[in-house]
Amino acid sequence: MAGYDSQAIEAKWQRIWQEQHAFDAVNGDTSRPKYYLLEMLPYPSGTLHMGHMRNYTIGDAVARYKRMCGYNVLHPIGWDAFGLPAENAAIKRGIPPREWTNANIEQMKAVCRRFGFSYDWRREISTCEPEYYRWNQWFFLRMLERGLAYRKQSRVNWCPECKTVLANEQVIDGFCWQHENTPVESKEIEQWFLRITQYADALLDGIAELAGGWPDRVLVMQQNWIGKSRGARVRFAISGMTTSPIEVFTTRVDTVYGVSAVLLSASHAALPELLAGIPGSSGMEKQVKAMQSRSVKAADVATAEKEGFFTGRFALNPFSGERVPIWVANFVLAEYGTGAVMCVPAHDQRDFEFAKKYNLPVKVVIQPLHGGPLRADRMSEASTEYGRLVDSGQYTDLTSEQAIEKMAGDAAEGGFGKGETTYRLKDWGISRQRYWGTPIPVIYCKNDGIIGVPDNQLPVRLPEGAKLTGQGQSPLANVPEFVNTICPKCGGAAERETDTMDTFMDSSWYFYRYTDPHNDQAPFSKANAAYWFPIDQYIGGVEHAILHLIYSRFFCKVMNDMRLVDHREPVKRLFSQGMVLKDGVKMSKSKGNLVGAIEMADKYGCDTGRLYTLFAAPPEKDLEWSEQGIEGAARFLNRVYRLIEKHAGSVRGIAVDWNARIAFGDASAKEKLLIRKTHQTLKRVTNDFEGRWHFNTSIALVMELVNEIHAQEPLDQGVSPAILKQVLGITALMLYPMTPHIAEELWEMLGNPRTISQEKWPAYREDLTREEQIEVIIQINGRLRGKILVDEDLAEDETKEQAQGDARIAALIAGKKIVKVVVVPKKLVNIVLQ
RNA sequence: GCGGAAGUGGCGGAAUUGGCAGACGCGCCAGCCUUAGGAGCUGGUGGCCGAAAGGCCGUAGGGGUUCGAGUCCCUUCUUCCGCACCA
DSSP states (O other): OOSSOHHHHHHHHHHHHHHHTTTOOOTTOOSSOEEEEEEOOOOOOSOOBHHHHHHHHHHHHHHHHHHHTTOEEEOOOEEOOOSHHHHHHHHHHOOOHHHHHHHHHHHHHHHHHHTTOOOOGGGOEETTSHHHHHHHHHHHHHHHHTTOEEEEEEEEEEETTTTEEEOGGGEETTEESSOTTSBOEEEEEEEEEEOGGGGHHHHHHHHHHHBTTBOHHHHHHHHHHHOOEEEEEEEEEETTOOSOOEEEEESOGGGGGGOOEEEEOTTOTTHHHHHTTOTTHHHHHHHHHHHHSSOOOHHHHHHSOOOEEEEEEEEEOTTTOOEEEEEEETTSOSSSTTSEEEEOGGGOHHHHHHHHHHTOOOOOOEEESSSSOOOGGGOSSOOOSOEEEOSOGGGTTOBHHHHHHHHHHHHHHHTSEEEEEEOSOOOEEOEESOSSSOBOOEEEETTTEEEEOOGGGOOOOOOTTOOOOSOSSOGGGGOHHHHEEEOTTTOSEEEEOOOEEOTHHHHTTHHHHTTSTTOSSSSSOHHHHHHHOSBSEEEEEGGGTTHHHHHHHHHHHHHHHTTSOSOSOSBSOEEEEOOEEETTEEOOTTTTOOOBHHHHHHHHOHHHHHHHHHHSSOTTSOEEOOHHHHHHHHHHHHHHHHHHHHHHHHHTTOOOOTTSOOOGGGOOHHHHHHHHHHHHHHHHHHHHHHTTOOHHHHHHHHHHHHHHHHHTOOTTSSSOHHHHHHHHHHHHHHHTTTSHHHHHHHHHHTTOSSOGGGSOOOOOOHHHHOOSEEEEEEEETTEEEEEEEEETTOOHHHHHHHHHHSHHHHHHHTTSOEEEEEEETTTEEEEEEO
16 A cells, blocks of 8 residues: 555654663652553464554553653563463474574564564563573472462373373363363372462452452452352261261351252262262262363363262251261362252252252242242242241241351351351462473472472573473473482482473562562562552453462562562552454464464554554454454555645744643634644543543544544645644644654654654643534434534523524424423433423 | 353444434445546445435333433343463
8 A cells, every 4th residue: 555654664763762762661760750551471472463462552552651741661571481382382393492482582572673662671571581480489489488388189181191181271172182082081199289368368358459440340250259258067967977977068058958968079088988888889989980080170060961979878967957868969169168068959050950850859948038939849940049948947937147147156056067258269279290381499308308499599490402292291200310409408319399380470470570670689679669569550351350360469468478569469550451353253373363463564564553453442342353444544644644744844944832822812713623623632632541541532533633634724824834733743742652653753744853752742721622602402302303502601591592492493392381391501401392 | 050241333433421322434335536546535324214304213132210321220132251270
């Protein structure tokens, strides 16, 4: 497409900004307010696609706006460089993970530079470098000292064919991704965990602090994820056995008289003992094994057909004394509550379905407060509402709320239970049986047991050249020079931990490193973190609403306890941007629908790409990519370029005092119109930057302004060059955060000596935005019937009078009875007729 | 299954507080300009009726509140995202 020379202009201004060090953030500068603006660090998958570009374009627009507003802006970038795809590439193509990763980083960096994002490149980090990951190890050791890191048995996906642990991503509908006929099993192994549950309440409390700055939906999701619930433990003795009773956890102890069975998870500790001596128990053990060895993916578990079997044992309901069967059920989670639940079919949907399948009785014990009485024989689904208790012994007629309290108290008194608070949140398993991650800095010694690697031996370096096959145990276990070491305590032979860390460790604190990226004494200096934190604005995809953003908050709280930082929340404001879709689905490598950023920049120029991504949808919503839409963006930039190019010559030499007061009094009608439109646009664009970030409407407004300027041609008649220069100059300034290269070029063409990067954001003037008369709409019975122009300060009853006096309105209401007239000043008159 | 969102023209979207539905852009139609057009300029463009003036209908479906509802309430449906080892 013919038009302005985007390639030359973009290269030129990128060079000039670099020479000016325009985007360098200054540590500890107290002469101006600081602003820490952060976009989520990318995984270097190879191509930077439009999803990334959208994230960075939004951030860059805000960074440039904030600099113009006088802030010392920290706007860094780095690479989340460890992870599974690098390892897969190594297995598939024989390229070492480091080589693959670094090549991708170089490629993506080039794209970032090509798009002119205003990063402080001096602070770039890459998490796979020992200078970075040694501090992952350091944090792990601090947590180990504090009892926050510990080992326990836990289930992982296991492919019997590869003989290796599978990530959830590698489990496709319960089958191995490499062997589509091999069902995935699960296997229990010993792994490292971080005690995030110890911070469950702190994480919940922090949510109040974040309200207003974070999207509500993210806070709600986090709250539900932590899932604090008040409930009760109730112990059911086992009929005919002296072994310890089965403890169930329930949030609905008020339904305990409706229990039809006790359900155990297949991994329940008491199960082997219960089954011992029961006829047919060997068949049951097989079923238990089958239930245990299935994909551990939550979605797989939750959507699986409900299955179970009767153990042959019975339990005694401590409230009613009733004997109920003990079953094993596949939908009971071993990790949540006590791994056992009471089955109340009438008042829990899962129990209802289970009871229908296996013919367990349905007993109604709660009658809802509204609607007709429930009858067990007519129910087609469970009734989970609170209500009033029936058939519940001494508790009958209490409300659910009353019963929950009283029953928990009575259970405690009777020694068969107690009220309890539980969380859905689980401890964070960080062990990965993989190569391309941070080695867990632990040594196992026969004499001294589990020992953290001493700080002065950090980093524990990841050995280069480990053999990667995608089969068998952790790759590091096959590197003897890594495994075999010396015990730091006794000096005897010892072995290193061969698992690596979850990459979420890397991304849980990386934003502190940006404040002090080259520190080799500590992860960061306290002073630098204190100056820059909390992050003023974090921008990223909503897919990170839970995991990354909870882990980061957890890290911050631990760091606060360690007195590394004084704040308890790392991120003041969060913005969740929408995804980029192509043909209705998420743009991703696996779907093969990527639009390459470089190709787009070569064809249209990066400013066009930036403009389009901001214009096509508000940033929090999903964006549907359209090739035609981008041509529209290119067209607009060309139009602005031609417009300013045409008039630059006549205004270039004019000196403009940007703060001078313009008097409407001596202005021509054309000038008034242009000045008013300019300041109206500036006001609304400023408000968009300060508020909702709806850059799509900001751009629409600038488009309208440009259309209006164009409509006022010839501009050398009736418009003074000084005013024209102001109007065109403000247009360029407004475009700068979104399309910085062309904006700088236009600004220079207009004869301004300094770059926009050195300029201030122009302040709109309220008095210049006002219209002389305002339009009031007239409705009859709520339907639009006319419009009148009135003075702004017209009184309410006069507005009413003028409206009724309008010829067309008068004709419409003649002879009808007016019931009421609603007047909204400066907006509308609604005449209600009978 | 649990948790979180979203449904407005042919398309992306606009309508910050309950007050002109469809700004702006894409596409399409007509005209101008041009050697040419995948360039530029001008005008039109939700549906139905009408020559026009104008009227009626219209924001996923159904119900409600209100002088007035895309916006608030109830309900149904559909789509998308997350679910702890993808990052």
